[in-house]
Amino acid sequence: xxxxxxxxxxxxxxxxxxxxxxxxxxxxxxxxxxxxxxxxxxxxxxxxxxxxxxxxxxxxxxxxxxxxxxxxxxxxxxxxxxxxxxxxxxxxxxxxxxxxxxxxxxxxxxxxxxxxxxxxxxxxxxxxxxxxxxxxxxxxxxxxxxxxxxxxxxxxxxxxxxxxxxxxxxxxxxxxxxxxxxxxxxxxxxxxxxxxxxxxxxxxxxxxxxxxxxxxxxxxxxxxxxxxxxxxxxxxxxxxxxxxxxxxxxxxxxxxxxxxxxxxxxxxxxxxxxxxxxxxxxxxxxxxxxxxxxxxxxxxxxxxxxxxxxxxxxxxxxxxxxxxxxx
Amino acid sequence: xxxxxxxxxxxxxxxxxxxxxxxxxxxxxxxxxxxxxxxxxxxxxxxxxxxxxxxxxxxxxxxxxxxxxxxxxxxxxxxxxxxxxxxxxxxxxxxxxxxxxxxxxxxxxxxxxxxxxxxxxxxxxxxxxxxxxxxxxxxxxxxxxxxxxxxxxxxxxxxxxxxxxxxxxxxxxxxxxxxxxxxxxxxxxxxxxxxxxxxxxxxxxxxxxxxxxxxxxxx
Numbered sequence: 317x318x319x320x321x322x323x324x325x326x327x328x329x330x331x332x333x334x335x336x337x338x339x340x341x342x343x344x345x346x347x348x349x350x351x352x353x354x355x356x357x358x359x360x361x362x363x364x365x366x367x368x369x370x371x372x373x374x375x376x377x378x379x380x381x382x383x384x385x386x387x388x389x390x391x392x393x394x395x396x397x398x399x400x401x402x403x404x405x406x407x408x409x410x411x412x413x414x415x416x417x418x419x420x421x422x423x424x425x426x427x428x429x430x431x432x433x434x435x436x437x438x439x440x441x442x443x444x445x446x447x448x449x450x451x452x453x454x455x456x457x458x459x460x461x462x463x464x465x466x467x468x469x470x471x472x473x474x475x476x477x478x479x480x481x482x483x484x485x486x487x488x489x490x491x492x493x494x495x496x497x498x499x500x501x502x503x504x505x506x507x508x509x510x511x512x513x514x515x516x517x518x519x520x521x522x523x524x525x526x527x528x529x530x531x532x533x534x535x536x537x538x539x540x541x542x543x544x545x546x547x548x549x550x551x552x553x554x555x556x557x558x559x560x561x562x563x564x565x566x567x568x569x570x571x572x573x574x575x576x577x578x579x580x581x582x583x584x585x586x587x588x589x590x591x592x593x594x595x596x597x598x599x600x601x602x603x604x605x606x607x608x609x610x611x612x613x614x615x616x617x618x619x620x621x622x623x624x625x626x627x628x629x630x631x632x633x634x635x636x637x638x639x640x641x642x643x
Numbered sequence: 644x645x646x647x648x649x650x651x652x653x654x655x656x657x658x659x660x661x662x663x664x665x666x667x668x669x670x671x672x673x674x675x676x677x678x679x680x681x682x683x684x685x686x687x688x689x690x691x692x693x694x695x696x697x698x699x700x701x702x703x704x705x706x707x708x709x710x711x712x713x714x715x716x717x718x719x720x721x722x723x724x725x726x727x728x729x730x731x732x733x734x735x736x737x738x739x740x741x742x743x744x745x746x747x748x749x750x751x752x753x754x755x756x757x758x759x760x761x762x763x764x765x766x767x768x769x770x771x772x773x774x775x776x777x778x779x780x781x782x783x784x785x786x787x788x789x790x791x792x793x794x795x796x797x798x799x800x801x802x803x804x805x806x807x808x809x810x811x812x813x814x815x816x817x818x819x820x821x822x823x824x825x826x827x828x829x830x831x832x833x834x835x836x837x838x839x840x841x842x843x844x845x846x847x848x849x850x851x852x853x854x855x856x857x858x859x860x861x862x
Binding site for chain 1: 650653654655656657658660662667679682689690691693694695696697698699704705706707709774775776777778779780781783798819820822837839842843845861
């Protein structure tokens with residue numbers, strides 16, 4: 317059993333998302349950094365899509381009420397188990413009574429914004445409609461369909477000592493697969509339906525500007541600040557399906573990028589969509605930081621997707637190697 | 644990319660958007676539903692999601708080449724016939740106006756119709772469910788009388804309760820759960836539109852229809 321000690325808001329139970337229910341009005345939810353969640357789980361011998369806690373406000377602390385193997389991935393938040401530092405992207409072992417504390421990620425070569433606390437066997441919250449992710453609007457899934465609060469207790473699927481190899485870690489994907497342009501995190505974008513209906517100046521600005529992530533950014537969407545993007549004529553659209561990564565341009569001209577808690581339909585003009593393989597980069601971009609959009613082709617998007625799969629496969633092999641040595 | 648007059652575009656590497664030509668009407672929508680059912684049987688498709696006059700096709704993983712699926716969409720759209728309506732009609736009692744319909748006066752101001760006229764016009768048609776979206780269990784309805792069309796609010800309301808009956812532009816709808824809305828709330832009904840332990844969880848599906856029955860008018 318793991319108890320939430322901190323009062324910090326907005327931590328939720330997430331997995332890789334809830335799929336197949338967009339036509340019931342249910343968005344996918346799921347981890348803002350799916351690579352970090354999957355990697356934390358694979359380090360512990362879990363399925364990649366086991367449930368973990370996504371932390372986005374710090375400090376955050378939990379207490380283990382029984383021994384349990386765990387991993388902290390995502391943003392480097394100088395985690396400590398009791399008074400011992402815990403390396404980022406590392407599998408460790410907690411004893412009964414140990415507290416694990418995550419601090420606010422500091423700047424460095426790479427500064428992320430969301431951390432994942434993974435445990436052996438994943439968090440044993442009941443799956444709802446095929447996923448353990450928290451669906452905030454529908455108030456179901458995760459832990460009681462809501463964000464975690466101080467005093468909440470969550471069960472690990474496979475607690476104990478010595479049943480998992482620990483004491484090894486990974487090179488995070490921000491270092492293994494970096495993507496930067498002129499000192500900013502870059503994400504690759506495919507043009508969307510209304511791209512051609514924006515002005516030439518809007519096209520130039522989209523690809524050349526630095527876009528600041530404003531404080532009005534959360535799991536639902538990121539509101540960006542930069543040059544105003546204008547269509548050549550007003551655009552009225554009928555409601556249609558949308559996905560995380562869609563870059564909408566409302567009347568004010570400032571982009572909103574849909575994120576994991578986005579609703580499954582929308583009607584604002586779409587200038588482009590961040591490719592699936594780069595959504596984790598955006599999920600880790602802190603409020604106040606700047607990002608750049610890079611145009612890409614379908615073939616490049618497919619290659620990027622396959623690169624993340626190869627990275628996950630390497631993590632799986634590494635974990636398996638340690639499991640063999642540990643027995 | 645154009646398929647005859649229909650068009651397709653990319654939603655990143657996650658999905659494709661197919662948009663049918665022409666005005667929003669029920670026969671086109673009935674063909675969209677058939678196209679959705681067909682596309683869901685294709686191996687690379689995770690889910691096909693009808694919108695208004697359009698269809699989103701979400702991939703299980705990005706296919707290496709798109710030509711194949713675009714060709715299937717093209718040939719399928721050329722041949723699909725409208726899906727017959729299920730004929731399932733859900734009747735919803737509505738309290739119009741008062742605290743549950745705070746924006747009814749705005750609809751009066753915009754349309755220059757009386758409250759009684761607006762209620763009569765709103766509760767008259769059978770509204771076909773065109774698509775689900777926005778939030779769990781929410782239905783996009785067709786069939787509203789254009790006389791009561793009222794623009795979306797300039798400043799969205801931070802939260803309207805579940806069951807709110809509202810008008811946004813030329814559309815009407817019922818919120819399935821509490822949340823923000825830019826539409827004009829004219830009344831309220833009580834119905835459970837979504838229950839995660841029900842199968843399927845949403846009360847309504849495309850092809851069903853809603854009828855609003857006047858239970859009370861607060862002037």
